[in-house]
Amino acid sequence: MTYQEKKLSQRIAEIKKAEVVKSFCYSCPWNCPTEVYVRDGKVVYVKGNEDAPNNIGTRCSKGMASWWITQDPDRVKYPMLRTNPKGERGEFKRISWDEAFDFIAGKLKDIAKKYGPEAVALTCHHDPNTQFYRHLLSDLYGSPNMYAHTSGCEQDRRSACLTIFGHVFPMHDFANSKYIMLWGMNMLGANQGLFESRGILEAKKNGAKVVVIDPSFTETAQKADEWLPVQPGTDGALALAMCKVIIDDNLYDREFVAAHCEGFDGFRDHLNDKGYTPEWAAEICGIDADTIRRIAREFATTKPAISAIFKGSGYYTNGHDAGRACYILDALTGQVDGVGNLHLKDWAPVGNPVDIPDDAKTAPKKDPLHVAMGYPLAPDLPNSRLPEAVIDGKPYPVKGLFVHSTNPVMSDPDRDRVMEMFKHLELAVACEVLMSETALECDIVLPETSFYEMAEVRQGLWLGAEAIICQPAIDPVGESKPPYEIVQGIAKKMGWGKHFAYKTWEDWAATATAGLPGGLEALKEKGFWSAPPEYNKVGKGLETKTGKIEIYSHAYADAGHNPYPEYVERSVHPDDEYPLQVTHSKLSMHCNIVTQNNPMLMEICPENWVEINSADALKYGIRDDQMVVIESPKDNITIRAKVVEGLVPGCVSIRHGHGFGHWAMGSVAKGKGAHSNNLMEIHTNPVTGANCYNECKVRVRPA
Ligand SMILES: Nc1nc2c(c(=O)[nH]1)N[C@H]1C(S)=C(S)[C@@H](COP(=O)(O)OP(=O)(O)OC[C@H]3O[C@@H](n4cnc5c(=O)[nH]c(N)nc54)[C@H](O)[C@@H]3O)O[C@H]1N2
Ligand SMILES: Nc1nc2c(c(=O)[nH]1)N[C@H]1C(S)=C(S)[C@@H](COP(=O)(O)OP(=O)(O)OC[C@H]3O[C@@H](n4cnc5c(=O)[nH]c(N)nc54)[C@H](O)[C@@H]3O)O[C@H]1N2
Ligand code: SF4
Ligand SMILES: [Mo]
Numbered sequence: 001m002t003y004q005e006k007k008l009s010q011r012i013a014e015i016k017k018a019e020v021v022k023s024f025c026y027s028c029p030w031n032c033p034t035e036v037y038v039r040d041g042k043v044v045y046v047k048g049n050e051d052a053p054n055n056i057g058t059r060c061s062k063g064m065a066s067w068w069i070t071q072d073p074d075r076v077k078y079p080m081l082r083t084n085p086k087g088e089r090g091e092f093k094r095i096s097w098d099e100a101f102d103f104i105a106g107k108l109k110d111i112a113k114k115y116g117p118e119a120v121a122l123t124c125h126h127d128p129n130t131q132f133y134r135h136l137l138s139d140l141y142g143s144p145n146m147y148a149h150t151s152g153c154e155q156d157r158r159s160a161c162l163t164i165f166g167h168v169f170p171m172h173d174f175a176n177s178k179y180i181m182l183w184g185m186n187m188l189g190a191n192q193g194l195f196e197s198r199g200i201l202e203a204k205k206n207g208a209k210v211v212v213i214d215p216s217f218t219e220t221a222q223k224a225d226e227w228l229p230v231q232p233g234t235d236g237a238l239a240l241a242m243c244k245v246i247i248d249d250n251l252y253d254r255e256f257v258a259a260h261c262e263g264f265d266g267f268r269d270h271l272n273d274k275g276y277t278p279e280w281a282a283e284i285c286g287i288d289a290d291t292i293r294r295i296a297r298e299f300a301t302t303k304p305a306i307s308a309i310f311k312g313s314g315y316y317t318n319g320h321d322a323g324r325a326c327y328i329l330d331a332l333t334g335q336v337d338g339v340g341n342l343h344l345k346d347w348a349p350v351g352n353p354v355d356i357p358d359d360a361k362t363a364p365k366k367d368p369l370h371v372a373m374g375y376p377l378a379p380d381l382p383n384s385r386l387p388e389a390v391i392d393g394k395p396y397p398v399k400g401l402f403v404h405s406t407n408p409v410m411s412d413p414d415r416d417r418v419m420e421m422f423k424h425l426e427l428a429v430a431c432e433v434l435m436s437e438t439a440l441e442c443d444i445v446l447p448e449t450s451f452y453e454m455a456e457v458r459q460g461l462w463l464g465a466e467a468i469i470c471q472p473a474i475d476p477v478g479e480s481k482p483p484y485e486i487v488q489g490i491a492k493k494m495g496w497g498k499h500f501a502y503k504t505w506e507d508w509a510a511t512a513t514a515g516l517p518g519g520l521e522a523l524k525e526k527g528f529w530s531a532p533p534e535y536n537k538v539g540k541g542l543e544t545k546t547g548k549i550e551i552y553s554h555a556y557a558d559a560g561h562n563p564y565p566e567y568v569e570r571s572v573h574p575d576d577e578y579p580l581q582v583t584h585s586k587l588s589m590h591c592n593i594v595t596q597n598n599p600m601l602m603e604i605c606p607e608n609w610v611e612i613n614s615a616d617a618l619k620y621g622i623r624d625d626q627m628v629v630i631e632s633p634k635d636n637i638t639i640r641a642k643v644v645e646g647l648v649p650g651c652v653s654i655r656h657g658h659g660f661g662h663w664a665m666g667s668v669a670k671g672k673g674a675h676s677n678n679l680m681e682i683h684t685n686p687v688t689g690a691n692c693y694n695e696c697k698v699r700v701r702p703a
Helices: 007-018 061-070 096-115 130-140 155-165 196-204 219-223 235-248 254-260 262-273 278-285 289-301 319-332 383-392 415-422 484-492 507-511 521-525 553-560 599-604 616-618
Strands: 019-024 034-040 043-047 078-080 092-093 120-124 180-183 209-213 226-228 304-309 400-404 427-432 444-447 455-457 464-470 528-530 580-585 608-611 625-633 636-644 652-657 699-702
Touching: 007 019, 007 034, 007 043, 007 130, 019 319, 043 061, 061 262, 061 599, 078 096, 078 625, 096 120, 096 400, 096 427, 096 484, 120 383, 130 400, 130 484, 155 319, 155 464, 155 553, 180 289, 180 319, 196 209, 196 219, 196 262, 209 219, 209 289, 219 415, 226 319, 235 278, 235 289, 254 319, 278 289, 304 319, 464 521, 507 521, 521 528, 608 625, 616 636, 616 699
Parallel strands: 019 464, 120 400, 180 209, 180 304, 209 226, 400 427, 427 444, 580 652, 608 636
Antiparallel strands: 019 034, 034 043, 078 092, 078 444, 455 464, 464 528, 580 699, 608 652, 625 636, 625 699
């Protein structure tokens, strides 16, 4: 084979004299398949897997820089046990893994005896390998409280897609679309899967129209054909008025609606009864009635089309119905799961890594917390209510908490309350790569391997069914262990070792991939398995109560909520004392609170900032680049201001990430930027349990 005939990965491997390991990236939740180049036990380069449809060889800046985690001197290297009382800044001593497993097993047994196993909960972010913890703490121990972090993320969207389409995580076939309406979804800033970001640009090249509805002139709005600067928390009004225009003008897809949608007639009456006209909506959302009519008509008459949401319409106490209304636009126009539409993706046949027999399982005796708290429709734990369970024992006591790859002290609203919560836990375990602010509040910190040092098999986030594999490319840093070995160690101490009997990671990975064509060997070789996307599942029985697209939501009706989306004002409004509305958005060069100890990314983007409209800047005496104090009724922060034209007046947009001495022990991140989550009081969406980060009013002045 000549040099030119070789694949790019082979050529790079030769130049770098490196081995190539097929793996995936874990610097954001979209897990692009990757190639990791390893020489002498060190990661020397990473790129996207050129064969994978997700990213066809590319990675984003966060992914390119992510190898730093393998060399970061601030990594937690040993199990650490707290030596001082909770509530004080954590002090820790190094212990052995055997001591760590003994400590945790002992506490788990105590808590089960005193309060029952449901008093232990787990929260995680990207749920890397979290299924091992679930098998241990749920199947065997008997807690129903195995959760992720979705209430801090896209809970409103997830609830909307579950109740309307019976699907937990639809993808977007942007590349094939002709009309793309993005409700606060900043695909070119906070990228969600590189194929989707690329899809927007491909669609534009092919003549599609892109409309961005967002109070901010985001990176995506800057590339769009039209930006609708909506007032915060009012998407529901705008989307409902668009629905009414489409129905009144007979632009809806009669055949599709009759065959596949539940409750169309009732919805039409509901819109009429409530008077959701464009004129009514214009007063609320700040977009004039003619524009609302025009966009609604364009959307309904250009096909294929997508109305897509992520978190922009959420983060408010009315976010659940805003999301539902945005998705009903897809349903009315028959634009669901066809080419160029919102895509109800299939899942790959990936099984559990271990098989716990039924007779070994402990059935939970209590409802899971979200149900007991009164949020039966919440797809995940309403985590802003967790402190209530821990501190006040409501709805029942929680005394043990595993935080796996999540940093609630930094990420949840009302930091004071979250920190208070940790004082009341009898067992708080952090499974971490760095000594995070949350780890500092815990009893014990377990050093985990990074994604360069461990294995995982999981679902890929691409249009078609996809399985992806993470393979250890280098040895663990320090004494860090992968989750499957940590769980194995705790399980042995609990007397459940036989259920985690694997000797190597390949043993459990072979079990998980037994149903996958080609099995584990093919997956290791190629890095992923994927099937072409299958379209048009509508009509074949969706996972809703009726099997149809539920414009009338039976889930909502059964839970005692209005089955049709309505517009109710959000909870917090600016006033004379606090005249500005907070909105949040991500930083394109960082991911949440994950990447701020990476010197390469910090060189490009060393701090977060607040954006303020030029008219407001003039009013409050703020100059561009100046440090300002943002005060809410609860707290204040000092942060750099960027004066911009592209933001709805009356708002400030705080870029999320950085701040609060973060990382507590991370030398690069420490002291950079500002952390805004303590500005907020706790507001929880009444239906979905989502954290409402934008229910917050502030005033601003030069520092
Ligand atoms: N570079 C980068 N990429 C990321 C992340 C990251 O931190 N950085 N994080 C990852 C994660 S965990 C997630 S969940 C996704 C998030 O992906 P997105 O949801 O696309 O990202 P955000 O920046 O949070 O976008 C929220 C947008 O909503 C707008 N907004 C605020 N209020 C309203 C409103 O009332 N109505 C409307 N229509 N818009 C509003 C904000 O101005 C902002 O532009 O990104 C993922 N990818
Ligand atoms: N103000 C405000 N708050 C927000 C948001 C916002 O836009 N504004 N965004 C919200 C959103 S969308 C989300 S998704 C949440 C995210 O909030 P979290 O659930 O807290 O998740 P991350 O910020 O991704 O950080 C998780 C932690 O994982 C650790 N970590 C990284 N890699 C690994 C690993 O391989 N193994 C282990 N064990 N740990 C690892 C990091 O050190 C970090 O401490 O924050 C939410 N909070
Ligand atoms: S988009 Fe996310 S998963 Fe993909 S390379 Fe970037 S950080 Fe990694
Ligand atoms: Mo998120």
